[in-house]
Amino acid sequence: MNFGFKKVASYRRHRFAAPALIVVALISLGTTFSMASALTGGPHMVGAEQTTLVQEGKEIFARGCSSCHGINAEGGNIAPALVGVGAAAVDFQVGTGRMPMADMSQQAMRKRPVYNAEQTAALAAYVASLAPGPAAVNDAQLTFERDGNTAQGGELFRTNCAMCHNFAGQGGALSQGKYAPTLMGVEPKHIYEAMITGPQSMPVFSDKVITPAEKLSIIKWIKAAESEPNLGGASLGRVGPVTEGLLVWTLGLGILIGIAVWLAMKAR
Amino acid sequence: MKKSEKIAGSVANYVDERTGAAKWLKKNLTKVFPDHWSFMLGEICLYSFIILLLSGTFLTFWFDPSQREVVYNGSYAPLSNLTMSASYASTLHISFDVRGGLLMRQIHHWAALIFMAGIIAHLLRVFFTGAFRKPREFNWLIGVGLVTLGIVEGFLGYSLPDDLLSGTGIRIAEAILQAIPVVGSYLAFFAFGGAFPGHVFIPRIYTVHVLLLPGIFLALITVHLMLVWYQKHTQYPGPGRTEKNVVGYPLMPVYMAKAGGFFFIVFGVTAFLGAVASINPIWLYGPYTPGQISAGSQPDFYMGWLDGLVRMAPPIETHAFGHTISWNILIPGLIIPGILFTGMALYPFIESWITGDKTEHHLLDRPRNVPNRTALGAMSLAFMLIILINGGNDIIATHFHLTINQIMWFTRIGVIVIPPIVFVITKRLCLSLQRADRELVLHGKETGRLVMLPHGEFVEIHQELTPAQKFILTQHEQPEPLAIPDTDAGGVRNPAGIKGKIRSRMSKANAEQVSAPSETEAKAIDGGHH
Numbered sequence: 001m002n003f004g005f006k007k008v009a010s011y012r013r014h015r016f017a018a019p020a021l022i023v024v025a026l027i028s029l030g031t032t033f034s035m036a037s038a039l040t041g042g043p044h045m046v047g048a049e050q051t052t053l054v055q056e057g058k059e060i061f062a063r064g065c066s067s068c069h070g071i072n073a074e075g076g077n078i079a080p081a082l083v084g085v086g087a088a089a090v091d092f093q094v095g096t097g098r099m100p101m102a103d104m105s106q107q108a109m110r111k112r113p114v115y116n117a118e119q120t121a122a123l124a125a126y127v128a129s130l131a132p133g134p135a136a137v138n139d140a141q142l143t144f145e146r147d148g149n150t151a152q153g154g155e156l157f158r159t160n161c162a163m164c165h166n167f168a169g170q171g172g173a174l175s176q177g178k179y180a181p182t183l184m185g186v187e188p189k190h191i192y193e194a195m196i197t198g199p200q201s202m203p204v205f206s207d208k209v210i211t212p213a214e215k216l217s218i219i220k221w222i223k224a225a226e227s228e229p230n231l232g233g234a235s236l237g238r239v240g241p242v243t244e245g246l247l248v249w250t251l252g253l254g255i256l257i258g259i260a261v262w263l264a265m266k267a268r
Numbered sequence: 269m270k271k272s273e274k275i276a277g278s279v280a281n282y283v284d285e286r287t288g289a290a291k292w293l294k295k296n297l298t299k300v301f302p303d304h305w306s307f308m309l310g311e312i313c314l315y316s317f318i319i320l321l322l323s324g325t326f327l328t329f330w331f332d333p334s335q336r337e338v339v340y341n342g343s344y345a346p347l348s349n350l351t352m353s354a355s356y357a358s359t360l361h362i363s364f365d366v367r368g369g370l371l372m373r374q375i376h377h378w379a380a381l382i383f384m385a386g387i388i389a390h391l392l393r394v395f396f397t398g399a400f401r402k403p404r405e406f407n408w409l410i411g412v413g414l415v416t417l418g419i420v421e422g423f424l425g426y427s428l429p430d431d432l433l434s435g436t437g438i439r440i441a442e443a444i445l446q447a448i449p450v451v452g453s454y455l456a457f458f459a460f461g462g463a464f465p466g467h468v469f470i471p472r473i474y475t476v477h478v479l480l481l482p483g484i485f486l487a488l489i490t491v492h493l494m495l496v497w498y499q500k501h502t503q504y505p506g507p508g509r510t511e512k513n514v515v516g517y518p519l520m521p522v523y524m525a526k527a528g529g530f531f532f533i534v535f536g537v538t539a540f541l542g543a544v545a546s547i548n549p550i551w552l553y554g555p556y557t558p559g560q561i562s563a564g565s566q567p568d569f570y571m572g573w574l575d576g577l578v579r580m581a582p583p584i585e586t587h588a589f590g591h592t593i594s595w596n597i598l599i600p601g602l603i604i605p606g607i608l609f610t611g612m613a614l615y616p617f618i619e620s621w622i623t624g625d626k627t628e629h630h631l632l633d634r635p636r637n638v639p640n641r642t643a644l645g646a647m648s649l650a651f652m653l654i655i656l657i658n659g660g661n662d663i664i665a666t667h668f669h670l671t672i673n674q675i676m677w678f679t680r681i682g683v684i685v686i687p688p689i690v691f692v693i694t695k696r697l698c699l700s701l702q703r704a705d706r707e708l709v710l711h712g713k714e715t716g717r718l719v720m721l722p723h724g725e726f727v728e729i730h731q732e733l734t735p736a737q738k739f740i741l742t743q744h745e746q747p748e749p750l751a752i753p754d755t756d757a758g759g760v761r762n763p764a765g766i767k768g769k770i771r772s773r774m775s776k777a778n779a780e781q782v783s784a785p786s787e788t789e790a791k792a793i794d795g796g797h798h
Binding site for chain 2: 106150151154155158162163164165166170172173175176177179180224225228230231232233234239240241242243245248251252255256257260261264
């Protein structure tokens, strides 16, 4: 027994001991975490579960967000306070992959989300627990297919959104490298949350400015524009005359000059 | 004689007896035209104009040029029950409820873009080859008129559907109108029959778009072609081609076949574009309301440069005596375009004043042999391209992940700095090409064949050019600077004044040439070795 113990102890100084231990630790931590996150969550939660979720969100926040937003979400030199932004803002920013930011460029860009749905929900619950704010949008609210009016949504879109996001929701440029992103392929709940939280350069469209029913109409119009086939042939990006001009100088005049050269050659 | 031939003969005789056409046709059908692909650029414009007339006529059958408010209940559901102008609703009707309507609309718009692109390509060909020189200055002026009216006509067509994009364009046009000092606001009120947008503008521009301007176009194009006919077409230099002849093929049958075929090709390419590529999808833009605007609102390319100028203008305004002068609109929107187009129109006269050349020219220049003109053309092109880039600055910013401010500053500085650099580089390139020509004539083509001579020396065999090739490289005129004395007999400086000084300077710069090898030089080389 003494012998056996000594033999094990001698492995402590083996050069692979430390990496092996880290691997074991990471696997066990990851397994515990994934099991825990699979067990928690779900739409209807009561007291204790909610508290666990907030606690979990706080931990994720401390690890992934606090270096910029402060340990208690009080904000810092490079990032705003998140007290009172509400679950909707977190769901939008983290759910579309904008947060955490990949780099400190002009604007957080959409990318593959870093956190999964459960982790995002935990973060949202934590931030919502700091102070009241707009709640995350759930699927039950998004009845745009049933309640929305496409034509009215189009009018609202052109009045409130097209000036930045372009007439067909393709996005557009803002000053100093900022931009309004394309709305094609954006989940309805994220569109809704963007309207109520006003991420980055976007203004907040409160329920008094655009009612919830109107918001659903806007979403319905965007989805209709997204799924609308290109009725006139290749869309050329739906960005207006710039690409049309490019095409006429390259393909249009290109073919015609090519044929003119060919016609003039034949005569020789 | 076959029966059919007899009938044809008697019909022809019947017509000839009443019109005397046979003599005229006999003379003109055999008229000779020179052959070169670049001479067909003008044809592209002519044919796309015909396509525009045909497709435009089709569109007028259903288009309702009225700003009367209607409620849309056509087949495009996303706009159902919206209030809009009759002009927008009828454009939707053409697009979705008239058989072939959308295709015709797209053909009409693509043809307009090809028309303008063709005009610009044709104009560049005429400029760089010096085809505008005596006796063709009038035709140059008509061409300048056509390109200017083409821009206006295109803009009016873009404005007619009364969708969100066209309304935005009209709004900017109104702003430019208003920027004219003193009379601007009156002019705008006159054009719109009151405050913007009013309800008379669309019907008014419709009349101008389908009646007045096409009529002027037809007249100008007819005169343009008649002058080409009368003055005969220019030709590129070559053996047997002189200032007094035209070497080529007769109109009948060669050019009848070629031109006829090319018309159908242009029509085919336009129809192809109309069928496969969406242009101006007005149903996505929605009806125009002054309270709405879309990101990335752009004019068509032929006005994109103008938009670029307005976009780069610094915000300068003067307030005096209760009036505001918006220099930020006035300078880029009216003054600079005015200078550009006046300069373009006057260029043939300016060039002949500088060179003192009053002779007729029917042989074209190779661009390298006129370095100053070629450099000026390249410089103007660079200027237009830079401001055109700024016209699309927002689209470029989003698609290439740049900032709109960087692009604006790049073009603001670039528009002043880059054109002169392009001038110098182009001029040097032309002179280098002239040097290369001289080298070719004197020493022949490098064949890449190395030969060792008996005493061990290696030489590369040069192949002498054919006489025809030599002729093309040496036939051009060698301009001499004008003899304008710096001082007159009494010792007074600049007797011709500041005008004379400028003319003398420019004439000297213009005469900067690599001299083409003379016959004696060529002979001396032939006798000796390389």
